[in-house]
Amino acid sequence: MIKINKPTFFKNTRYEEASLSQIELSEHEADIISSWIFKPKNILFMSSTPGIGKTYICSAVINHYYQKNLPIYYVSECELLDKVSGYINDGRNALGEWQNLCDNYFMIWDDLGSSRTNSRYKELSPWLADLFFVFLEKRIDYQLPTIITSNYSIEELKTFFNDRVISRLSSDENTIIHLRGPDRRKNLFKEPK
Numbered sequence: 100m101i102k103i104n105k106p107t108f109f110k111n112t113r114y115e116e117a118s119l120s121q122i123e124l125s126e127h128e129a130d131i132i133s134s135w136i137f138k139p140k141n142i143l144f145m146s147s148t149p150g151i152g153k154t155y156i157c158s159a160v161i162n163h164y165y166q167k168n169l170p171i172y173y174v175s176e177c178e179l180l181d182k183v184s185g186y187i188n189d190g191r192n193a194l195g196e197w198q199n200l201c202d203n204y205f206m207i208w209d210d211l212g213s214s215r216t217n218s219r220y221k222e223l224s225p226w227l228a229d230l231f232f233v234f235l236e237k238r239i240d241y242q243l244p245t246i247i248t249s250n251y252s253i254e255e256l257k258t259f260f261n262d263r264v265i266s267r268l269s270s271d272e273n274t275i276i277h278l279r280g281p282d283r284r285k286n287l288f289k290e291p292k
């Protein structure tokens with residue numbers, strides 16, 4: 100459904116040159132995230148307030164894997180729902196196609212829950228629940244490396260998702276981290292020293 104094609108994906112975006120060596124985190128956060136990235140298994144769940152660098156970290160991981168010629172599949176939640184609504188309109192089996200894609204080795208779901216605050220996706224929220232459950236089941240059953248990012252903590256996601264989703268997401272097998280720090284979008288406008 101959405102396959103990363105490195106020459107075009109993130110091309111001409113601020114994330115194009117993202118690199119693992121440029122990620123700025125506290126020592127504790129960097130230890131947790133780098134241990135997972137260099138030995139990825141099960142789910143790395145990263146939550147934070149906006150602008151801390153979650154998508155940047157995902158892009159750096161993508162670049163890292165592409166340099167090693169390893170495939171990695173990235174979806175941002177709203178883009179996924181846009182695709183799915185197109186498939187529904189075309190009478191295609193969107194859930195089936197998504198289920199097949201979830202077999203892929205390394206996947207990233209960026210911005211979990213972001214569609215919930217966007218009225219454009221209101222009617223698709225039952226789809227979101229199904230898509231995310233299918234994704235989680237596949238990723239967990241096969242213990243495939245998976246990154247999920249969100250502006251919501253798992254506790255906050257309880258208002259969107261049922262107990263079965265939350266139980267899988269918060270499993271002790273997963274690496275769950277809440278990142279702290281400034282909104283980097285604000286620093287873009289700082290006067291140079």
Ligand SMILES: Nc1ncnc2c1ncn2[C@@H]1O[C@H](COP(=O)(O)OP(=O)(O)OP(=O)(O)O)[C@@H](O)[C@H]1O
Nearest residue numbers: 113121122123148149150151152153154155283284
């Ligand atoms: N280590 C870094 N080096 C340089 N720029 C960075 C770094 N981390 C993040 N940025 C920049 O900071 C801004 C915010 O980062 P990003 O988009 O990754 O945040 P986010 O946590 O995904 O935010 P949101 O929750 O709103 O999606 C972007 O302009 C990004 O390019």
Ligand SMILES: [Mg+2]
Nearest residue numbers: 153154155210
């Ligand atoms: Mg982001």
